[in-house]
Amino acid sequence: MRAIKKYLIDNLGIICALAGMILFLYLWPATHATFLTQTNIFNVLRQSSTNLMLACGMTMVIILGGIDLSVGSIIAMSGVLGAATVVWGGMPEILGILVALLSGLIFGLFNGLVIALTSIPPFIVTLASMNIAKGIAYVYSGGRPIRCMTNAWKFLGAGYVGSIPTPVITMTIVFVAAILILNRTRTGRHIYAVGGNNTAAKFSGINTAKVKFFVYSFSGLMAGLAGITIASRLYSGTCTSGDGAEMDAIAAVVVGGTSMAGGSGKLGGTLIGVLIIGILNNGLNLMGVNSDWQYIIKGAVILLAVYVDFLRSTKKAK
Amino acid sequence: MSEYLLEMRNINKSFPGVKALQNVDFQLKSGEVHALLGENGAGKSTLIKVLGGIYNAEQGEIFINGSQVTIKNVSDARSNGISIIHQELVLVPHMTVAENIFLGREISGKFGIEGNKMRRESQKMLDRFDLGIDAGELVGNLSIAQQQMVEIVKAISFNCKILVMDEPTSSISDREVKALFDIMRNLTAQGVGIIYISHKMSELNEVCDRVTVLRDGTYVGTRVVKETPREELIHMMVGRELSSYYVRDHVENTETILKCEHIDDNRKTKKRVNDVSFEIHKGEIVGFAGLVGAGRSETMECIFGLTPNFTGDIILDGQKLNIKTPVDAMNAGIAMVPEDRKLDGLYLVQSVSFNSTIEVLREFIKNLRVNHNREREITQEFIDKMHTKTPSLEQTVGNLSGGNQQKVMIGRWLATNPKILILDEPTRGVDVGAKVEIYEIMNDLTKQGVSIIMISSELPEIINMSDRVYVMYEGRLTGCINWQNLSQEAIMKLATQEN
Numbered sequence: 001m002r003a004i005k006k007y008l009i010d011n012l013g014i015i016c017a018l019a020g021m022i023l024f025l026y027l028w029p030a031t032h033a034t035f036l037t038q039t040n041i042f043n044v045l046r047q048s049s050t051n052l053m054l055a056c057g058m059t060m061v062i063i064l065g066g067i068d069l070s071v072g073s074i075i076a077m078s079g080v081l082g083a084a085t086v087v088w089g090g091m092p093e094i095l096g097i098l099v100a101l102l103s104g105l106i107f108g109l110f111n112g113l114v115i116a117l118t119s120i121p122p123f124i125v126t127l128a129s130m131n132i133a134k135g136i137a138y139v140y141s142g143g144r145p146i147r148c149m150t151n152a153w154k155f156l157g158a159g160y161v162g163s164i165p166t167p168v169i170t171m172t173i174v175f176v177a178a179i180l181i182l183n184r185t186r187t188g189r190h191i192y193a194v195g196g197n198n199t200a201a202k203f204s205g206i207n208t209a210k211v212k213f214f215v216y217s218f219s220g221l222m223a224g225l226a227g228i229t230i231a232s233r234l235y236s237g238t239c240t241s242g243d244g245a246e247m248d249a250i251a252a253v254v255v256g257g258t259s260m261a262g263g264s265g266k267l268g269g270t271l272i273g274v275l276i277i278g279i280l281n282n283g284l285n286l287m288g289v290n291s292d293w294q295y296i297i298k299g300a301v302i303l304l305a306v307y308v309d310f311l312r313s314t315k316k317a318k
Numbered sequence: 319m320s321e322y323l324l325e326m327r328n329i330n331k332s333f334p335g336v337k338a339l340q341n342v343d344f345q346l347k348s349g350e351v352h353a354l355l356g357e358n359g360a361g362k363s364t365l366i367k368v369l370g371g372i373y374n375a376e377q378g379e380i381f382i383n384g385s386q387v388t389i390k391n392v393s394d395a396r397s398n399g400i401s402i403i404h405q406e407l408v409l410v411p412h413m414t415v416a417e418n419i420f421l422g423r424e425i426s427g428k429f430g431i432e433g434n435k436m437r438r439e440s441q442k443m444l445d446r447f448d449l450g451i452d453a454g455e456l457v458g459n460l461s462i463a464q465q466q467m468v469e470i471v472k473a474i475s476f477n478c479k480i481l482v483m484d485e486p487t488s489s490i491s492d493r494e495v496k497a498l499f500d501i502m503r504n505l506t507a508q509g510v511g512i513i514y515i516s517h518k519m520s521e522l523n524e525v526c527d528r529v530t531v532l533r534d535g536t537y538v539g540t541r542v543v544k545e546t547p548r549e550e551l552i553h554m555m556v557g558r559e560l561s562s563y564y565v566r567d568h569v570e571n572t573e574t575i576l577k578c579e580h581i582d583d584n585r586k587t588k589k590r591v592n593d594v595s596f597e598i599h600k601g602e603i604v605g606f607a608g609l610v611g612a613g614r615s616e617t618m619e620c621i622f623g624l625t626p627n628f629t630g631d632i633i634l635d636g637q638k639l640n641i642k643t644p645v646d647a648m649n650a651g652i653a654m655v656p657e658d659r660k661l662d663g664l665y666l667v668q669s670v671s672f673n674s675t676i677e678v679l680r681e682f683i684k685n686l687r688v689n690h691n692r693e694r695e696i697t698q699e700f701i702d703k704m705h706t707k708t709p710s711l712e713q714t715v716g717n718l719s720g721g722n723q724q725k726v727m728i729g730r731w732l733a734t735n736p737k738i739l740i741l742d743e744p745t746r747g748v749d750v751g752a753k754v755e756i757y758e759i760m761n762d763l764t765k766q767g768v769s770i771i772m773i774s775s776e777l778p779e780i781i782n783m784s785d786r787v788y789v790m791y792e793g794r795l796t797g798c799i800n801w802q803n804l805s806q807e808a809i810m811k812l813a814t815q816e817n
Contacts, residue, residue: 184686186679193676196665202624203656203663204676204730205644263667 013308014272031286048278049167050226054249056178057219059270064215065195065262066122071223073133075242078104078227080137083146083237093152100228108220116209137239145236157232167229179267196263252277255305320384323348323511329378338364342537346511354515356532357749370402371395399479403469411458416440419472443471447501463494482513499525556751564782565761572600581620581630590616592793601764605784606773608813613793614773618740622654623647653736655727657743663727666716670708671697673715673726678733700729721752740771777806791815
C-alpha cells in the first residue's frame with residue numbers, strides 16, 4: 001500500500017498527463033467511440049510493446065549514466081538475420097528467433113566490452129555500432145524486405161495467447177524481469193552506484209566494468225527481442241524497421257523521470273513514459289492528424305512533460 | 319561616512335519547517351577580515367546568500383556605507399560591490415583565464431570579441447598580485463590553488479568593496495594558503511572588507527581581525543580575534559562545553575597487525591610511491607603526514623587494490639595478502655574512506671540508506687528478495703553509532719551537511735567490520751562539533767581493536783590524535799615519530815627535507 005502511494009506521488013505529474021490524455025481522447029467526439037474499446041487498447045499495447053522492451057534496457061543504460069543509440073539499428077539487423085535464417089536457410093522458426101536474439105546480444109556485448117574497457121564515451125561507441133548494425137542489415141538483405149508468412153513466424157508479433165496479443169505478454173515478462181533486476185538484485189544497486197558516482201563505486205569494491213558490460217548486453221538483447229517481434233508483426237525482416245526507435249525509447253525513459261545525468265530513475269516511470277508516447281501516437285492517428293504534424297506534436301508533448309517534471313523537482317529542492 | 323562598510327540588521331529567513339535566520343545582525347568594517355563562524359546549519363551560508371541576492375530575506379535591512387540598499391538578485395549585489403567566492407569553484411576549465419575573468423561581460427568591439435584586449439586587462443590584474451599566472455592559460459591546467467586565485471581576481475575585477483570567501487582553503491596546501499593570505503592583506507590595505515568563512519580555527523589568528531559567531535540561525539556574538547581564547551569561540555559555536563577537543567587514549571607496544579613492505583607503484587611517470595615500508599599495531603591510530611602530493615593517498619590506494627601494477631608485500635595478521643582489487647582488500651578486512659567524499663565516495667543523489675548499505679548488499683538482498691527491514695536496521699545501527707543527524711533514512715545524502723556526509727561514509731565502512739580502517743582527510747570540510755564526534759568515534763573504534771590509518775594535512779589533528787606518525791616526502795617515507803616526540807617542527811622537517 002505504502003509502495004503504491006509513493007509510486008503515485010513520485011510520478012504525479014506524468015500520471016496526470018497520462019490520465020488527461022486518456023480523458024481527452026475518450027471525450028473527443030471523433031475518438032469517443034473507438035478509443036476505449038478492447039481492440040484499440042490492445043492495439044496501443046501491441047504498438048507500445050517493443051518500445052517498452054527497448055525502454056527497459058535504456059532505463060538501465062541511462063541510470064548507468066550512458067546512452068545506447070544502437071538499439072534502433074539492431075532491430076533492423078536482428079529482424080533481417082532472423083527472417084533470412086528461416087526463409088533462405090530453411091531452418092525452423094525457433095532458430096530464426098534465436099539468431100535474432102543472439103545477434104542483438106552480440107552487439108550489446110560488443111558495446112558493453114568497449115565501454116567497460118575503454119574510456120570512449122558510450123554515445124560514440126553506440127553511434128558506431130548503430131551504423132555497423134544498420135549496414136549489416138542492408139548488406140545482408142540487399143535492401144529488400146525478406147518476407148516470411150508462416151503462422152509460427154507470425155506468432156511472436158501478430159499472434160495471440162487466448163485473447164491477449166503475444167507481444168503484450170512478452171512485454172510484461174520483460175518488464176517484470178527488468179524490475180526484479182533493478183530493484184531486487186545486488187547488480188541492480190550497483191547500476192545505481194556506478195551511474196551515481198563511478199569512482200565511489202570503484203572505492204566500494206564494485207566491479208564497474210562488469211556492471212557496464214551487463215547493462216549494455218541487456219540493452220542489446222532487448223533490441224534483438226524487439227527486432228524479432230517487429231519482424232514477426234510485419235511478416236518480414238526489413239532494413240528500415242526500427243528507424244528512430246532509439247529516440248522513442250530515450251524519450252519514454254526521460255518522460256518517465258529518469259535523469260540523463262545518471263544515478264537515479266525508476267522503471268515505473270518508464271512504463272508511464274512508454275504509455276504516454278504510445279497513446280499519443282494512437283490518439284493522433286485516431287484523430288486523423290497528418291503524420292507530418294505528428295512529429296511536431298510529439299516533440300512538444302515530450303518537452304512539456306519533462307518541463308513539468310523539472311518544475312516539480314526544482315520546487316522540491318527548495 | 320558611517321563606521322561600517324556593511325551592516326545587516328535583523329535578518330530573518332525561513333524555509334519550510336526551519337527558521338534558518340532569526341534576527342541576525344552583522345557588521346563589517348572597511349579594511350578588515352571578518353570571520354563568520356558556526357557549525358554547519360548555523361546559518362552562515364544562508365546569511366551569505368541573502369547578502370549575495372540568491373535568497374531574499376523576509377525581514378531585515380542592509381546598509382552599505384550607511385545608506386540602505388535592497389538586494390533582490392545577484393546583479394543587485396554585484397552593483398553594490400559585493401562579490402562572493404563560493405566553496406565549489408565555478409570556473410570553466412576549457413576556457414582561458416582571461417575568458418573566465420570576463421565571462422558574461424566580454425569586451426566586444428566592432429569586429430566581435432576582442433580577445434587580446436581581454437587578455438591584456440586580465441594579465442594586468444593578475445600581475446597586481448604577482449601571481450605568475452598567464453592569462454592565456456587554460457583554467458583546467460592550473461592547480462586548484464591557482465584556480466582559487468583566478469576566482470579572487472575575477473571577483474575583484476567587478477570593482478568589489480565587499481568580498482565573501484566561503485572556505486577558500488579547504489582544498490589547497492599550506493604554502494598556497496600563505497599566498498592567499500598575502501593577497502587578502504593586500505586587498506584589505508586597499509579598503510576592501512572581507513567576510514571569511516572557514517572551519518579551521520588555526521587560520522583565524524593568522525588572518526582575521528574580528529569574528530562573528532552564529533548558532534542555529536541566531537546571532538551569538540562578535541569578538542576581536544586576538545583577545546578571544548579559542549575555547550571561548552568553540553563554546554560559542556556549539557553552545558555547550560566540549561570536554562576536550564581531541565580525544566585520544568594512547569596505546570603502546572601492542573602486537574603488530576599489518577605489515578607493509580617495499581610498496582611501490584611501479585609507475586614510469588608521476589611516480590608517487592617509492593619503496594614504502596611500515597607497520598601498524600592493533601588499536602593504534604597511525605598518522606600519515608606530508609605535503610600535498612607526497613604520495614600518502616597513493617600508498618593507501620596500493621594497499622586498497624586501486625593501483626593495478628603495484629609491488630610489495632602486505633601482511634595482515636601474519637598472513638600474506640594478494641590484493642589485486644578493492645574487493646580483495648575488503649574481504650581481508652581493510653576499509654578505506656577516500657579523501658574527497660563527494661567525488662570518490664558518496665552517491666549524492668541517493669538516500670542515506672542506499673549510501674550506508676552499498677558495501678553489504680549481500681546481507682539483505684538474496685534470491686530476488688530484498689529484506690527492507692534488515693536494510694533499515696543496518697542503516698539505523700550506523701546512524702546511531704555515528705550520531706548522524708538526518709531527518710530520515712530516505713533523505714538524499716547531497717542535502718546533508720559535510721559532517722553528516724562524512725559520518726555516513728565512515729558508517730558505511732564500519733558495516734564491513736574492518737580490522738584496518740584507512741581515513742583520508744577524515745575531517746575536511748567538517749564543522750567543529752562533528753569533528754569532535756568523529757575523533758571520539760575514532761578513539762572508540764581503536765578500543766574495540768580496530769587499527770586506524772589517518773592521512774591528514776591538518777597538523778594539529780595529526781599531532782593530537784596519532785600514536786605514531788609516518789612522514790612522507792616525494793613518494794618516500796622519511797621518518798616515524800612517536801606521540802611523545804610529536805611537534806609541528808619535527809613533522810615539517812621530515813616533510814620538507816629542509817634542515
